[in-house]
Amino acid sequence: SAKQAGRGFAMFEPELDRHSPRRLALAGGLRSAIGEGQIRLFYQPKADLRTGRIMGCEALARWDHPEFGIVGPSEFVPIAEQTGLITPLTSFVLDAAIQQVGEWQRAGLELSVAVNLSARSFLDTQLAVEIPRLLARHSVEARLLELEITESMLMTDPARAEATLTRLHQIGLTLSVDDFGTGYSSLANLKRLPVDVIKIDKSFVMEMAVDASDAAIVRSTIELAHNLGLRVVAEGVESEDAWRHLDALGCDLAQGYYLSRPLPAEAATRLIHERGAG
Numbered sequence: 459s460a461k462q463a464g465r466g467f468a469m470f471e472p473e474l475d476r477h478s479p480r481r482l483a484l485a486g487g488l489r490s491a492i493g494e495g496q497i498r499l500f501y502q503p504k505a506d507l508r509t510g511r512i513m514g515c516e517a518l519a520r521w522d523h524p525e526f527g528i529v530g531p532s533e534f535v536p537i538a539e540q541t542g543l544i545t546p547l548t549s550f551v552l553d554a555a556i557q558q559v560g561e562w563q564r565a566g567l568e569l570s571v572a573v574n575l576s577a578r579s580f581l582d583t584q585l586a587v588e589i590p591r592l593l594a595r596h597s598v599e600a601r602l603l604e605l606e607i608t609e610s611m612l613m614t615d616p617a618r619a620e621a622t623l624t625r626l627h628q629i630g631l632t633l634s635v636d637d638f639g640t641g642y643s644s645l646a647n648l649k650r651l652p653v654d655v656i657k658i659d660k661s662f663v664m665e666m667a668v669d670a671s672d673a674a675i676v677r678s679t680i681e682l683a684h685n686l687g688l689r690v691v692a693e694g695v696e697s698e699d700a701w702r703h704l705d706a707l708g709c710d711l712a713q714g715y716y717l718s719r720p721l722p723a724e725a726a727t728r729l730i731h732e733r734g735a736g
């Protein structure tokens with residue numbers, strides 16, 4: 459689709475042959491790519507809807523592949539999960555993102571960084587050991603690291619998810635539910651879990667202006683989340699119109715192309731200086 463093409467890399471069809479030459483090449487090269495610095499983090503800022511100040515950035519991984527060019531995470535993260543490389547990939551992403559937030563802090567920019575966890579990484583009990591070590595190594599406070607977990611990851615095994623979230627919350631991390639509205643959970647299910655933030659899925663936000671049911675979902679999610687004491691981020695904010703609408707609805711933060719596409723660290727840092735942080 460046009461939207462996918464606009465992201466700057468070819469769309470990946472997951473139903474394509476798992477033995478396709480491209481997939482085999484990616485699976486075969488991923489381990490050394492992680493070690494050789496071919497995986498790079500881009501940072502997409504999110505801003506306070508009222509002040510426009512940048513409160514945090516989401517780290518989004520890209521593979522700068524010597525043969526295929528930029529490969530997107532929707533293609534290589536599933537390969538990492540299937541080939542047992544998700545643990546080193548997640549460790550790399552956490553280390554790089556935490557290091558970056560430490561650099562921002564030393565430059566006087568107080569903002570958080572959000573890292574996406576895959577299902578496997580989320581359930582990996584080593585995470586609760588590894589994260590404090592990385593935070594200490596880069597002298598970063600736990601509250602500046604946000605972990606994004608999708609709704610479906612919470613609903614597969616709710617009891618285990620609750621125990622995992624509790625452990626991560628005790629470290630002082632900020633926990634977010636990503637792609638909210640796309641799964642089968644409800645805010646009622648979430649209210650007993652120690653989560654701090656709901657990210658409304660971009661599919662609702664992008665169609666809010668043209669689809670009354672999407673607008674209703676956005677409005678009621680904001681209201682219910684606030685009643686539960688959660689902060690709300692709208693993702694996929696692509697226009698000034700959407701920004702204004704969300705501000706009027708009392709949504710807390712906005713992320714999307716209207717503010718900025720995901721940027722390399724240096725460009726993100728310039729934008730944060732321009733707009734102000736925290």
Ligand code: C2E
Nearest residue numbers: 518519530531532535551574575576694695696714715720
């Ligand atoms: P996500 O967590 O839902 O991230 C948001 C995706 O939407 C990103 O795609 C971002 O570039 C895109 N996006 C942001 N603003 C807009 C907008 O205004 N309009 C539209 N149409 N799209 C927007 P990206 O970078 O291709 O990432 C895709 C997915 O890959 C992410 O979805 C996330 O689930 C996953 N991912 C990315 N990095 C990592 C990682 O380091 N580890 C893991 N496990 N997953 C990752």
Ligand code: CA
Nearest residue numbers: 516574606636
């Ligand atoms: Ca995310």
Ligand code: CA
Nearest residue numbers: 636637659693
């Ligand atoms: Ca999302």
Ligand code: CA
Nearest residue numbers: 661665669672
């Ligand atoms: Ca719709």
